[in-house]
Amino acid sequence: MVPAVIAVDAGGTSTRAAVVGLTGDVLGVGRAGAGNPISSGVELATANVVEACRQALAQSGNSERIVSSLVTMAGGANGSTPTDGLVARLIDSGVPGPLAIDSDVLSAYFSGSPASEGAVLIVGTGAVAGRISDGLLARVADGLGWLLGDAGSGFWIGRRAAIAAAADLDGRGEPTALTDDVLAEYGLSRGRRKRTGRPEVLSPLVHEIYGRRPIELARLAPIVLRHPDDPVASLILEGAANALTNTITSLLGDDDVPLVLAGGLIGPASALHDRMSQRLAGRHCLTATDGLAGAALMALRRVGAEANQAVHARLVAALAARTLPVGPLGASR
Amino acid sequence: MVPAVIAVDAGGTSTRAAVVGLTGDVLGVGRAGAGNPISSGVELATANVVEACRQALAQSGNSERIVSSLVTMAGGANGSTPTDGLVARLIDSGVPGPLAIDSDVLSAYFSGSPASEGAVLIVGTGAVAGRISDGLLARVADGLGWLLGDAGSGFWIGRRAAIAAAADLDGRGEPTALTDDVLAEYGLSRGRRKRTGRPEVLSPLVHEIYGRRPIELARLAPIVLRHPDDPVASLILEGAANALTNTITSLLGDDDVPLVLAGGLIGPASALHDRMSQRLAGRHCLTATDGLAGAALMALRRVGAEANQAVHARLVAALAARTLPVGPLGASR
Numbered sequence: 001m002v003p004a005v006i007a008v009d010a011g012g013t014s015t016r017a018a019v020v021g022l023t024g025d026v027l028g029v030g031r032a033g034a035g036n037p038i039s040s041g042v043e044l045a046t047a048n049v050v051e052a053c054r055q056a057l058a059q060s061g062n063s064e065r066i067v068s069s070l071v072t073m074a075g076g077a078n079g080s081t082p083t084d085g086l087v088a089r090l091i092d093s094g095v096p097g098p099l100a101i102d103s104d105v106l107s108a109y110f111s112g113s114p115a116s117e118g119a120v121l122i123v124g125t126g127a128v129a130g131r132i133s134d135g136l137l138a139r140v141a142d143g144l145g146w147l148l149g150d151a152g153s154g155f156w157i158g159r160r161a162a163i164a165a166a167a168d169l170d171g172r173g174e175p176t177a178l179t180d181d182v183l184a185e186y187g188l189s190r191g192r193r194k195r196t197g198r199p200e201v202l203s204p205l206v207h208e209i210y211g212r213r214p215i216e217l218a219r220l221a222p223i224v225l226r227h228p229d230d231p232v233a234s235l236i237l238e239g240a241a242n243a244l245t246n247t248i249t250s251l252l253g254d255d256d257v258p259l260v261l262a263g264g265l266i267g268p269a270s271a272l273h274d275r276m277s278q279r280l281a282g283r284h285c286l287t288a289t290d291g292l293a294g295a296a297l298m299a300l301r302r303v304g305a306e307a308n309q310a311v312h313a314r315l316v317a318a319l320a321a322r323t324l325p326v327g328p329l330g331a332s333r
Numbered sequence: 334m335v336p337a338v339i340a341v342d343a344g345g346t347s348t349r350a351a352v353v354g355l356t357g358d359v360l361g362v363g364r365a366g367a368g369n370p371i372s373s374g375v376e377l378a379t380a381n382v383v384e385a386c387r388q389a390l391a392q393s394g395n396s397e398r399i400v401s402s403l404v405t406m407a408g409g410a411n412g413s414t415p416t417d418g419l420v421a422r423l424i425d426s427g428v429p430g431p432l433a434i435d436s437d438v439l440s441a442y443f444s445g446s447p448a449s450e451g452a453v454l455i456v457g458t459g460a461v462a463g464r465i466s467d468g469l470l471a472r473v474a475d476g477l478g479w480l481l482g483d484a485g486s487g488f489w490i491g492r493r494a495a496i497a498a499a500a501d502l503d504g505r506g507e508p509t510a511l512t513d514d515v516l517a518e519y520g521l522s523r524g525r526r527k528r529t530g531r532p533e534v535l536s537p538l539v540h541e542i543y544g545r546r547p548i549e550l551a552r553l554a555p556i557v558l559r560h561p562d563d564p565v566a567s568l569i570l571e572g573a574a575n576a577l578t579n580t581i582t583s584l585l586g587d588d589d590v591p592l593v594l595a596g597g598l599i600g601p602a603s604a605l606h607d608r609m610s611q612r613l614a615g616r617h618c619l620t621a622t623d624g625l626a627g628a629a630l631m632a633l634r635r636v637g638a639e640a641n642q643a644v645h646a647r648l649v650a651a652l653a654a655r656t657l658p659v660g661p662l663g664a665s666r
Contacts, residue, residue: 139530148499166481172583197472214480250505
């Protein structure tokens with residue numbers, strides 16, 4: 001039987017697994033629901049990781065000898081897991097050992113570069129940067145959440161859009177094109193009626209926003225990205241780019257290592273990407289690909305298999321070809 | 334029987350009532366627990382308003398004919414109440430009618446000035462400003478809560494203290510004297526141990542803060558006020574003063590009316606007060622006194638009784654003399 005590894009990218013909304021031969025061939029992939037034990041509970045997370053692995057093994061024909069499994073997730077780091085007992089549960093449920101949990105910051109990095117020295121900046125709902133040294137997560141900057149940090153993140157930008165719209169309606173802030181789009185996001189529009197001197201719509205806007213979890217303000221970030229020429233939106237984007245640059249600079253100083261940019265908000269087509277590119281000129285920037293490719297490279301590294309640029313490119317290409325949409329239980333495959 | 338009014342200042346932690354003769358004599362006062370129906374529920378709020386009134390009437394000897402009652406609270410405004418059915422409940426429970434509910438923004442204003450034209454800025458956990466015209470609350474600025482507004486408030490300042498401490502520990506921000514005080518507030522202190530390049534204490538700090546309600550960050554505001562010469566704290570205070578000045582300016586423009594400053598954070602001894610005084614030079618600033626004095630003046634205005642400067646001064650002095658600490662049921666009186 002051919003020796004192989006299992007790699008799992010366990011996320012807050014979906015979990016994906018791959019069976020990968022030691023030469024970097026992708027032999028099978030699988031997909032299931034939410035796999036983070038903090039946000040979804042350890043029971044559901046375990047079930048989804050197991051299901052994704054089962055699919056990947058089935059697709060590969062169950063013809064390999066699995067020599068190691070690696071699961072990457074938010075909160076995992078260098079052997080510590082976000083919840084106690086997760087490794088034992090996964091092993092008990094049939095995920096082949098030896099099994100390790102590691103950080104999704106590392107898999108995001110390795111999705112963009114196979115180098116043992118480098119850095120990654122992830123900007124999605126949150127914002128976090130990591131310095132990779134000798135293949136391990138040596139240092140972390142920010143990632144402190146919406147209330148205390150995540151400077152320049154989707155939440156950070158989205159909350160500022162909400163504040164700008166509220167201040168515009170309140171007469172305290174500049175008029176901005178953001179206001180109508182923010183109102184529309186909650187099914188509201190400006191009217192002519194006023195209440196104690198302010199547009200009456202301010203009251204249902206406040207009600208809608210406080211009726212949701214604060215983190216949901218991140219949904220307003222795309223509105224800011226859509227209006228890069230609006231003066232208020234531009235100031236928000238400049239602030240985000242400055243904050244993210246500060247996070248990277250505090251972590252890297254002048255170290256000349258590759259910097260992987262990951263997360264939806266700084267993708268190549270984003271207005272934030274333009275601003276970051278100016279500030280990061282002179283650094284060697286790479287674009288993250290699929291976190292599962294990063295997890296697979298890490299799994300190969302763990303067992304001492306070759307994990308160079310060629311293997312990395314092959315993993316990325318093979319997974320890109322395999323990640324067609326599938327039904328929730330892989331029925332269409 | 335002498336005609337009199339009842340005035341009630343119903344707050345989030347305590348409720349106070351006064352029986353006041355139409356010439357402005359304070360005939361009796363009473364005190365009970367939380368009286369805001371939004372934060373405490375309509376049942377408890379009703380019970381505490383009723384209890385405070387009962388005590389005030391008992392202290393006055395129940396010898397007056399109550400011609401009108403007025404309750405001021407957060408969320409009340411020009412006849413609208415924060416919860417449906419509150420007026421009916423209070424009347425059913427024996428609070429003498431006709432009964433009206435009005436805004437605590439107005440009672441804060443009238444605690445500092447009897448003039449029918451003016452403005453008030455209240456800076457506590459939140460921040461709100463109001464323009465009073467013809468004795469009514471004509472316009473409001475801010476007061477939009479911790480997530481969307483309250484610019485320059487206790488929460489606004491306290492959250493920035495937490496962010497500054499976290500960024501200091503994270504190596505992203507300036508070192509600041511705030512950090513040790515913020516840690517101490519949660520029973521923590523710096524150690525030498527590190528975790529992925531950061532002081533290990535960052536992790537329990539994050540845990541402590543996310544384990545509480547966001548609004549509780551307002552408790553950190555006094556730390557900033559205690560360090561006015563620290564560069565980071567000074568920047569926060571400058572930002573708060575600018576935001577509060579913007580709120581006032583958006584509301585008042587160049588209108589030359591008295592401006593009442595209310596709330597613990599801009600009291601005369603506060604570092605924020607100094608900064609506000611510079612920015613408001615040229616405006617006629619007054620200091621708020623006891624919200625119950627404002628509510629009493631409003632109750633007198635409602636029935637057409639004299640409510641001039643002399644009556645205002647007498648109400649303030651009489652209530653200051655009466656507000657010695659008492660037991661929860663007024664047992665010591």
